[in-house]
Amino acid sequence: MSPLAQPDIDVDRHESVAASPPWQTVVWNDPVNLMSYVSHVFREYFGFSKTEAERLMLAVHHEGHAVVAEGAREQMELHAQAMHDYGLWATVREAPR
Template structure:
């Protein structure tokens, strides 16, 4: 009978990313197969108050690159933005800005 391998607690802790308080957070909108590009542009204009050209640039990043950072700031505010995107039917997440 072979023993089951158990992961090292220290190794698992190393793999988790720990938040750095000095780095801002981002709201990221991800591409999905459901929403029309015109609708995503509309949401960015309506919710964030962006000019048409900026909203379209972000929508094209979502469409072509698979995601776009639509807002940067404090974690709590980014979570509110992500929830608002969900309310509009868009897929959004919050992450800490990469180093």
Template sequence: MGMMPTVATPDLDVVDDTELTAVPPSSWQTVVWNDPVNLMSYVSHVFRTYFGFDAATAERLMLAVHHDGHAVVARGPREVMEAHAHAMHDYGLWATVRKEPA
């Protein structure tokens, strides 16, 4: 039989200065933007139908879209916010995903 190869062992005294920071899952937003096409009643309808908002919440968010130019309609993990934005596009609304401001 032959000799076993020598296996090098790592130096366990090495200090790793790498700092890992986790991004909280709720650090993304779905933003719906005002457009010249959709009626306010339709935007409220979409918010109630898709997100399940009550009438008052849907109306408040729709008015924010209309008067402020946009409204944050959801917060959560990026993948979920991207799915919401895609759904808003399917309804004909303008929507984007953005990182929540710090």
């Protein structure tokens, strides 16, 4: 009787997946939504404090965008979709290294 075959495991591939950078949800400035509404969405959806929500809203307003979340790609895509559902412009990008 022969021993069970052992699968080849590519250790480098598993390490590179674990070491992959996080992803970001980015909210972009738009000509439609009021600043107070953007701040409200950040507080309601993400649970940010009033101060943090206003800081991010001002970054969107003055800099054109703000990173509102960072983590696994799937979660960032859910956040971006939620922002779309609120009427905000949002995208997902790989976090800079």
